[in-house]
Amino acid sequence: MPDKDSSTPRVFLYRHGQTEWSKNGRYTGITELELTQDGVNQVNASGKMIVGSGRLIDPAKLAHVYISPRRRAGQTFDIAFSDADKQALKDAQKVSETDRLAEWDYGLYEGLLTKEIRALRKEHGLDTESEWDIWRDGCENGESAQEVTDRLDNLIQEIRAMHKDNMHGENPSDILLVAHGHLLRAFTKRWLGYPMEFPLSLMLDPGAVGVLSYQHHSIDEPAMLVGYGYPLQE
Numbered sequence: 559m560p561d562k563d564s565s566t567p568r569v570f571l572y573r574h575g576q577t578e579w580s581k582n583g584r585y586t587g588i589t590e591l592e593l594t595q596d597g598v599n600q601v602n603a604s605g606k607m608i609v610g611s612g613r614l615i616d617p618a619k620l621a622h623v624y625i626s627p628r629r630r631a632g633q634t635f636d637i638a639f640s641d642a643d644k645q646a647l648k649d650a651q652k653v654s655e656t657d658r659l660a661e662w663d664y665g666l667y668e669g670l671l672t673k674e675i676r677a678l679r680k681e682h683g684l685d686t687e688s689e690w691d692i693w694r695d696g697c698e699n700g701e702s703a704q705e706v707t708d709r710l711d712n713l714i715q716e717i718r719a720m721h722k723d724n725m726h727g728e729n730p731s732d733i734l735l736v737a738h739g740h741l742l743r744a745f746t747k748r749w750l751g752y753p754m755e756f757p758l759s760l761m762l763d764p765g766a767v768g769v770l771s772y773q774h775h776s777i778d779e780p781a782m783l784v785g786y787g788y789p790l791q792e
């Protein structure tokens with residue numbers, strides 16, 4: 559009988575490694591940036607620890623890997639997985655790029671820092687009552703919170719369809735998402751059924767990994783693992 563935690567389907571949230579702009583706090587939506595050397599080293603190190611047979615992200619247990627179309631996400635997948643594991647996943651058609659995981663379209667705020675965005679919005683006559691909150695206010699000339707909600711809900715529906723008959727480890731059913739800081743935190747809110755503006759403070763540094771799953775093996779009880787029990791070494 560498989561142990562209870564590893565047999566409930568999981569969704570791993572892998573934010574790409576550091577880029578020059580993530581290092582500086584600049585909002586990076588559609589801009590294509592390579593990982594910095596520190597970002598490459600970071601993903602190399604985390605890949606060795608958490609990706610591979612018997613590790614947290616075990617390629618044999620993955621039902622699908624979804625990757626943002628941005629280069630920094632693809633590069634992260636390439637570095638974190640061994641060539642053999644990547645090839646096996648691709649041969650099994652378990653890897654796809656999807657626009658649903660592209661970072662929040664920041665519109666006019668692309669490349670800016672939070673303080674610069676707040677100043678720009680004030681120049682535009684916005685935020686007279688309260689400071690800008692992306693989760694509520696979205697981005698000028700970019701995406702609204704509702705638009706991001708819609709594309710994530712579509713992906714969640716697809717994932718739940720893969721999970722619903724595999725709640726006790728019947729088939730490999732873990733999912734890996736390789737994407738971005740705001741987008742993966744937004745995904746977490748929607749996974750838990752919260753509206754985007756729900757004040758749930760979440761952090762996800764470059765190169766970091768989060769885990770979502772379900773309580774009680776129930777498709778109706780999506781949950782966030784706030785702590786992860788590491789598997790016994792065989």
Ligand SMILES: O=C(COP(=O)(O)O)[C@@H](O)[C@H](O)[C@H](O)[C@H](O)COP(=O)(O)O
Pocket residue numbers: 573574577579580583584585586587661672737738739740
């Ligand atoms: O640009 C962002 C994420 O894109 P990526 O580097 O491709 O993951 C943003 O998340 C910024 O990094 C943002 O400055 C940062 O997340 C601070 O946002 P917040 O915690 O909501 O104040």
